[in-house]
Amino acid sequence: MISVALNGLSVLQFSNLSQYSELLHFSSTRNGGFSNANYSTLNLGLNSGDERGNVLNNRKVISSALGISEERLLFPKQTHTTNVKVIRENFLSATKENRRLYLLDIDAIITDLKGVCIAVKTADCVPVLLYDPKLKVVAAIHAGWKGTVHNIVLETIRKMVDEFGSTPSDLIAGIGPSISPEVYEVGSDVYCLFDSEYYLPTNPVREGKKLLNLWKANHQQLIHAGVPSDHIEIAAICTLSDSERFFSARRDGVKTGRMGTGIMMK
Numbered sequence: 001m002i003s004v005a006l007n008g009l010s011v012l013q014f015s016n017l018s019q020y021s022e023l024l025h026f027s028s029t030r031n032g033g034f035s036n037a038n039y040s041t042l043n044l045g046l047n048s049g050d051e052r053g054n055v056l057n058n059r060k061v062i063s064s065a066l067g068i069s070e071e072r073l074l075f076p077k078q079t080h081t082t083n084v085k086v087i088r089e090n091f092l093s094a095t096k097e098n099r100r101l102y103l104l105d106i107d108a109i110i111t112d113l114k115g116v117c118i119a120v121k122t123a124d125c126v127p128v129l130l131y132d133p134k135l136k137v138v139a140a141i142h143a144g145w146k147g148t149v150h151n152i153v154l155e156t157i158r159k160m161v162d163e164f165g166s167t168p169s170d171l172i173a174g175i176g177p178s179i180s181p182e183v184y185e186v187g188s189d190v191y192c193l194f195d196s197e198y199y200l201p202t203n204p205v206r207e208g209k210k211l212l213n214l215w216k217a218n219h220q221q222l223i224h225a226g227v228p229s230d231h232i233e234i235a236a237i238c239t240l241s242d243s244e245r246f247f248s249a250r251r252d253g254v255k256t257g258r259m260g261t262g263i264m265m266k
Helices: 052-066 096-102 145-149 152-164 214-225
Strands: 002-006 009-013 023-028 084-087 108-111 117-122 126-132 137-143 172-175 185-187 199-201 209-212 232-234 259-265
Touching (some): 009 052, 023 052, 023 126, 052 117, 084 152, 108 117, 108 152, 117 137, 126 152, 126 214, 126 259, 137 145, 145 152, 145 214, 152 214, 172 214, 214 232
Parallel strands (some): 084 108, 172 232
Antiparallel strands (some): 002 009, 009 023, 023 259, 108 137, 117 259, 126 137, 126 172, 185 209, 199 209
């Protein structure tokens, strides 16, 4: 990924997605906002204990950087599901409550609307962005270990195929900043759900613990769906290890901030 400034806000962008002039996308850092203490400063999550006013002001920072109104920056209420929703024109004209309900218990969003940024929140989980440059469709995915083991990336691509006619080999994908396989230690209740190719022993070895590679697992889902390897960019940036730039629930506890990763067509 590369560091760029969007209207003065420092964000990260994928090199492969940056080649498309019709796109805007971002992965935010923890810097540039209004929150304090554990949420310092650009916390985009409403459900981890931060003051609501600070979070709404932080979301204004993002929407301003993107050059859109706050109503066109869409975050789902994520609950580690494999639920995927499509944003169409009628969503924008729905009531605020109906929009909220539509995005409840959702961990991936797809749209073909211009000027609408779809985004997910993370603080160690894996954000994945997809773009179909032929049909002009974008997707944002939140893939924690639960979503990964239940193939949320595959589910999202299937939805793009079913709803828009996307061809997986056309898709461009980015796997964003998240906890790295070098430090993501999990117990047998988690690693036993994954194929053995996705975890390694801890160093030094700890009984009942393994190091889980969510980057590889999500990369393989993309490959399995038919996305070419050279269309996939892995940021390989660890949120736990870089406290200056990123929030980390594993490092700081759940009462911490959330970064955002989003994508939109201009």
